[in-house]
Amino acid sequence: MTAHSRMTCDGVAPDTAKALRAAMQRLFAGRPQRTDGRLTKENLWREAQVSRATMNRAQPILTEWDARIAEQGKTTAGEARRDEEISKLRKKLADKTRTCALLEKQLKAAATAIAALHHDNCALRDEIGRQQGTNIVALDGRRTRPDSHPLA
Helix, strand or coil: CCCHHHCCCCCCCHHHHHHHHHHHHHHHHCCCCCCCCCCCHHHHHHHHCCCHHHHHHCHHHHHHHHHHHHHHCCCCHHHHHHHHHHHHHHHHHHHHHHHHHHHHHHHHHHHHHHHHHHHHHHHHHHHHHHCCCCCEECCCCCEECHHHCCCC
């Protein structure tokens, strides 16, 4: 029996074809045993534990691989879930960043208003200190004597 007669219609030995197809299934299912799981031909031959040259001789299997990649894309189910999660987290981060920027603007405005009120209070206290024992200026601008103030 010659080596050529042991070849399958896949162009490789039956065990090699079986190993390549099993590796392809594991990679597409997201359950690699020997690689990082990316859908590359390098991972296919490494996952199948055959040489690159042997994989390249299995043209029908590579045609199946290319068809599955064209149909599914180069991401595994796990990668697609990860990418979706990353996308959701980026959107959430953008929303939180906008909220944080708005709150920071509000905080700066409040700090400015508080500083202005503090300045006004200090000025009013100074004014009261200078007028101690004389007239008190009411909030409506009328001058009254300390003993005649409505709250006194």
